[in-house]
Amino acid sequence: MDAKKRRESSGLMDLHIHTNASDGEPTVDEVLEMAKAKGLSIVAITDHYDPFAAGYGSQSGNVFDDKALEKQLQWRDQLPDDDDSLTVSIGIERGPIPVRLAIPSIQPDFVIASVHYITSKIPVERGQLFDERYWRAYMGEALRVVSGPQVDVVGHIAGYLPMGGMLFPGSTFEERREMEREIDSRFFSRQWYEDVFRAALANKTAIELHCATRTPRIDMVETGLEMGVRFSVGSDAHNAERVGNVAWAYDLIQSLGAGRQALWHPTAHADADLRSAGTRR
Numbered sequence: 681m682d683a684k685k686r687r688e689s690s691g692l693m694d695l696h697i698h699t700n701a702s703d704g705e706p707t708v709d710e711v712l713e714m715a716k717a718k719g720l721s722i723v724a725i726t727d728h729y730d731p732f733a734a735g736y737g738s739q740s741g742n743v744f745d746d747k748a749l750e751k752q753l754q755w756r757d758q759l760p761d762d763d764d765s766l767t768v769s770i771g772i773e774r775g776p777i778p779v780r781l782a783i784p785s786i787q788p789d790f791v792i793a794s795v796h797y798i799t800s801k802i803p804v805e806r807g808q809l810f811d812e813r814y815w816r817a818y819m820g821e822a823l824r825v826v827s828g829p830q831v832d833v834v835g836h837i838a839g840y841l842p843m844g845g846m847l848f849p850g851s852t853f854e855e856r857r858e859m860e861r862e863i864d865s866r867f868f869s870r871q872w873y874e875d876v877f878r879a880a881l882a883n884k885t886a887i888e889l890h891c892a893t894r895t896p897r898i899d900m901v902e903t904g905l906e907m908g909v910r911f912s913v914g915s916d917a918h919n920a921e922r923v924g925n926v927a928w929a930y931d932l933i934q935s936l937g938a939g940r941q942a943l944w945h946p947t948a949h950a951d952a953d954l955r956s957a958g959t960r961r
């Protein structure tokens with residue numbers, strides 16, 4: 681099966697990818713190339729756009745702003761029309777505070793809002809990872825983001841948790857995921873997830889299936905599906921190799937018996953087929 685056929689039959693989406701315009705490694709062209717190689721039907725570039733946290737996501741020294749967004753939009757609009765089976769979407773990933781997108785002609789197709797930090801000032805100490813007050817504040821913050829303005833997708837609600845100030849240096853990626861699972865099981869109650877899902881339904885917000893951290897946990901995804909929540913699939917790739925690493929989400933959705941209609945996708949610039957499926961911008 682050639683790449684195009686594979687795309688048409690698979691309908692795979694990866695809606696969360698970073699480039700070298702923020703803290704990722706690949707160029708937009710490298711992302712596109714990999715998206716084609718992996719047979720994706722929709723690929724979305726979603727660089728960090730967060731003027732309230734200048735240091736966040738700018739390890740590369742690149743701070744993403746309107747100019748950078750405009751450049752990506754122009755790049756996308758100038759792509760040759762030779763491959764209509766791959767839709768390229770340009771989103772942004774903001775933090776917990778909405779950002780000012782003041783120029784009408786420079787608007788992302790969609791916004792991922794992620795609680796990369798909590799806005800209430802709660803002192804944290806190294807080694808104090810299981811501070812109930814802090815995680816209650818996080819849960820409140822996430823709930824506000826889900827139901828607030830300027831959000832199409834809430835990113836990694838139970839992964840990449842804001843625990844930087846509490847960790848000793850030197851933990852591995854897997855160790856941090858282990859800590860997150862512990863935080864999740866201690867504090868993130870079913871009640872909270874249900875509140876988040878209800879708010880998501882009321883505000884037509886999608887919840888992300890975050891493939892890099894394999895969150896939210898399976899039983900909560902199942903609950904969300906039962907409640908009618910739509911989920912957005914994202915690898916959160918920061919390098920080209922990880923673009924399209926979305927098997928976890930698709931396997932999960934399938935194993936829970938849910939159809940593709942449970943998956944959210946950006947409608948702007950999507951092909952007619954997808955547009956007629958009728959989702960919200």
Ligand SMILES: [Zn+2]
Nearest residue numbers: 773794835840
């Ligand atoms: Zn993020």
Ligand SMILES: [Zn+2]
Nearest residue numbers: 696698773916
């Ligand atoms: Zn991200």
